[in-house]
Amino acid sequence: MNQQTAKKWFIKCILTLVISLTFIALLVIIVDPYFHYHKPFSFLSYRLYEERYTNDGISRHFDFDAMITGSSITQNFKPSEMDALFHANTVKESFSGAGYQELADNLDRALSRNKNLKQVLWAVDYNGFLREYDWARYEEYPTYLYDDNPLNDVSYLFNKSILYHGVLTNIAMTLAGAPSTTMDEYSSWDMETGLEVILSTYDRNNVNTDVPTGFGEEEYDMVTQTITLNILRVVNKYPDTTFYLFYPPFSIFYWDSLNIKGTLDRQLKAEKVATELLLTCPNVKLYNFFDQYDVICNADFYSDDGHYCEEINSRILQWIAGDTGLVTKENYLEKLAKERDFYTNFDYDSLYE
Structure with missing residues (x-):
């Protein structure tokens, strides 16, 4: 091969x-499986399934004025039901295993981009009060999808996993005539429920008792920091949005533990500390369902000590x-007193008879 031929071959x-x-x-740009560049095209079918890849794109490009967000206990919400009850156009952005900071950061981005977002249903995980404010279960993130820096989009445009599992999957769905995943179906699950299922993951005889039990100044500061730096930070920044916050109704087995x-x-x-902080915000409506005993004490509604079925x-x-x-x-204060009385004096042994 002479020099000229080699040059042509190289070119x-x-x-x-x-x-x-x-x-x-x-x-990738045209199909855009995670909606990084544009809203869904009507002529394409989309599979919505990877929350941490998809949710920011929903915030960027979908048309909505209400949002459901929270950890895995929000995955079975149906936005269509919220639409009917709240006269809204709702999207769902759940994050399995999320901490408070992750949810707050995502919601802040959504609100900054969508001035029409006026109603937010936000599940405040009850077991997250006494975690560090920046507690996170997942460390690796597709951060290149979350910012507006076009330079790091190479991680999206030339990503084998996104090409195979996102782009080609959506094209195959389109060619097969399969419909897109609905917002009601997105991230939802259908697992078995009942006492036997709960006891397969919860063993009251092996509960870890080597844990802190007191509540002092350190714990007070932790709760205050967690709520203030995450929830209050977002709520107070968007006073024209109504935030429906609720403590998820964990099962009686959680209280047993x-x-x-x-x-x-x-x-x-x-x-008590978290509630007092949240009640300082005029645009927050806070809900507590720990007195819904017909739900909480019925194992048939739960797949473990915390996760409930879509009926709930x-x-x-x-x-x-x-x-x-x-x-x-x-x-x-009255609700807290009743809560303390019921869950302190409940006959937990009767659950296993």
Whole structure:
């Protein structure tokens, strides 16, 4: 191969590479499986499934004025039901295993981009009060999808996983005539429920009792920091948005574990601090369903000590729409006292008979 031939071969290789990469980039931009560049096209079918890749794109480009957000206990909410009850156009942005900071940061981005977002349903995980404000279960993130820096979009445009599992999957769905994942279906699950299922993951004889049980200045500061730097930061920044916050109705088996560990008093004191902080915000409506005993004490509604089936998600929407469980400055101490009395004196042994 002489020098001239080698030069032509090299140029052809470079041109082929450039054309191939350009084609891949254009394909990713057009299909855009995670809505980084544009809203869904009507002629394409989309599979919505990876929350931490998809949610920011929903915030950027979908048309909505209401949002449901929270950890995995919000995955079975149906936005269509919220639409009907709250006269809204709702999207769902759940984050399995999320901490408070992750949810707050995502919601802040959504609100900054969508001035029409006026109603937010936000699940405040009850077991998160006494975690560090920046607690996170997942460390690796597709941060290149969250910012507006076009330079790091190479991680999106030339990503084998996104090409195979996002772009090509959506094209295959479109060619097969399969419909897009609906917002009701997005991230939802259907697992078995009942006592046997709960006891397969919860063993009251092996509950870790080597845990802090007191509530002092350090715990007070932790709750205050967690709530202030995450929830209050966002709520106070957007005073024209109504935030429907609720403590998820964990099952009676969760409360059993608190009693065994000796941390019930600690948790109730943390709840009191968090509640008092949240009630300072005029655009917050706070709900507590721990007195819905027909739900909490019925194992048939739960797949473990915390996760409930979609029927309870529907009930929560109906409760909130009717102001059932509303917490106010006038009733929160009474509700806390009843909560303490019930869960302290409940006959937990009867659950296993």
